[in-house]
Amino acid sequence: MQVRRCAVLYMEPREEVSFDLAVLLAGGDGLRRERRWLALAPHVGDEVEVDEVEREFLGALSPSQWVEAATLTGHPAQTIDRLLKEGLLIADGKRHSAMRARDEALRGTYWHPLAATLHAFTRWSEVDAVQxxxxxxxxxxxxxxxxxGPPPVEAAACSEGAGHLPLPRIAPNDFDHLLARRVTCRNFDASRKLPLELFAQLLQRVFAAQAEVRVSDDTVFLKKNVPSGGGLHPMECYLIVQHVEGVAPGLYHYQAQQHALEPLALPDKPLREFMMDMVAQQHWFADAHVMVLLSPRFDRTFWKYRHHAKGYRVVALEAGHLSQTLYLAATEAGLGAFITGAINEVELERAFGLDHVHQGALAICGFGWRGEVMETAELDPAGVVWAPG
Ligand SMILES: Cc1cc2nc3c(=O)[nH]c(=O)nc-3n(C[C@H](O)[C@H](O)[C@H](O)COP(=O)(O)O)c2cc1C
Incomplete structure (x- = not known):
């Protein structure tokens, strides 16, 4: 059997602090501090605690050069077996093909190692953000x-005011009025269905391909209404549709070239409950007519930006462009919109059949009719959307 270390692996010396009466009674500060080594390998996706022997062993192995396991004398067989099982050590042969395939998928996606680690280990599962x-x-x-305590100041200044160049205030036009009406919506009216035309118009404006550049049969670039790093448009749009006329409630993938919905398997629980789980129990979003999971295909962007220090940032920034365009398109249509980063990625990946190595869950946006009553607070100090008081 030949082995090598997995492609990307970071070791974290983690300290956990907990209250301990015994420490207090012994004259200490009452806090027990425990340190342990955690192996963070993005293709695994779960933290693996390792001991000193395992840590040193992994550090001594090459991630690029295969070696005969039999030549690794001085290392107990159980160390090798355990690290193989956890996927930190990769081996040839059929028995180890599953973890080898995951490691190869990560290599083949050209992640920057730090970005891959950040992405894999900041995913939530079953988090209740409200609680x-x-x-x-x-x-x-x-x-x-x-x-x-107080936050950092609301708007920074580099000097005390002397030498400032005051700028003219320009009279607002229709575009300014549209921008002013953009208020994150946390109150949806589930009793009022969204007409199909409005739903389709929003998707067309925000997520559809508007034109394409065909370099060759296998190399096509899309033009959309948002900017995209490298013009690669990696963002896929998965929908949770609740209250749209003519569209059965359920999960869909939006096909940006055809401007069409691809129906997906229903979740294993009622749709509203599923939505609540996906947005970490933020009940103020659960009645949205439509939720949109922004899900980048990392391999599309990293095809060009291989192991690039800015690759992940570029993809994440795109979510903001799509979100703002959705907010404005919704506002123009008389609808409310939102974005949330507080999402349970692990459950989203499961529901939509995504693998975090190739394709992520970055944020959820949503839109629909506003409710009549503001039950959950919205930020509308000027009373543009909600009448003051
Ligand atoms: C990336 C991002 C993530 C956000 N996540 C949440 C969220 O988890 N829950 C929420 O209620 N609002 C969320 N918001 C909305 C902000 O709270 C909101 O934009 C902010 O309070 C300003 O209000 P406004 O959008 O109405 O101007 C998010 C906004 C952004 C840009």
Whole structure:
């Protein structure tokens, strides 16, 4: 059997601090501090605790050169077996093909190693963001100030004012009025169906291919209404449709060239419950008529930006462009829109059949009719959307 180390592996010396009465009674500060080594390998996706022997062994192995396992004398067979099982060590042969395939997929996607690690280990599973805010006492702005202290100043200044160049204030036009009406919507009216034409118009404006450049049969670049790093448009759009006329509630993939919906398998629970889980229990988004998972195909962007230090950032920035375009298109149509980064990626990947090595879940946007009553707070200090009081 030949072995090599997996392609990307970071070791974290993690310290966990917990209260311990025994430490307090012994005259200490009451805190027990425990350190352990965690192996972070993005193709695995879960942290693996390792001991010193395993850590040193992995550090001594090449990720690019295969060696005969039999020549690794001085290393107990159980160390090799365990690291193979965890996927930190890769071997040839059928028995180890699953982890080898994952490692090869990561190599073949041309991730920057730090970006791959950031992406893999910042995914949430079964997180309840609302409960977390309750537990930390940071549900309202006033509570945040109380618990966290004052934030950094709201707008930075480099000097005291002397020498400033005041700029003219330009009279607002229709575009300014549209921008002013863009307010993150946290109150949807589930009782009112969204007409198919509005739904289709928004998807067409925000996510559809508007034209294409065909370099050869296998190399095509799309033109869309948003900018994209390298013009590669890696972002796929997966939909959770709840209340749209003529569209059965369920999961869909939006095909950007055909401007068509591809129906996907239904989740294994009621749709609203599924939506709640996906947005980490943020109930104020759960009645949205449509949710849009922004899901980049990393391999498309990293095809050009191989192991590139900015590749992941470029992809993440694109989510913002799509989101703002969706906000404005929705606002223009008289609808409300939102974006949330508080999502349970692991469950989203499972539901939509995605693998975080090739394709991620970056954010969820949504849109639909606003409700009549503001039950959850929205930021509308000028009273542009909601009448003051
Ligand atoms: C990347 C990103 C993530 C966000 N995530 C959340 C979220 O998890 N929950 C939420 O209620 N709002 C979320 N928002 C909306 C912001 O809270 C909102 O934009 C901000 O309060 C300003 O309000 P406005 O959009 O109405 O101007 C997010 C906004 C951005 C840009």
């Amino acid at each position: 977390n805010m309750k537990d930390s006492g940071t549900e309202t702005a006033a509570q945040m100030r109380e618990v966290l």
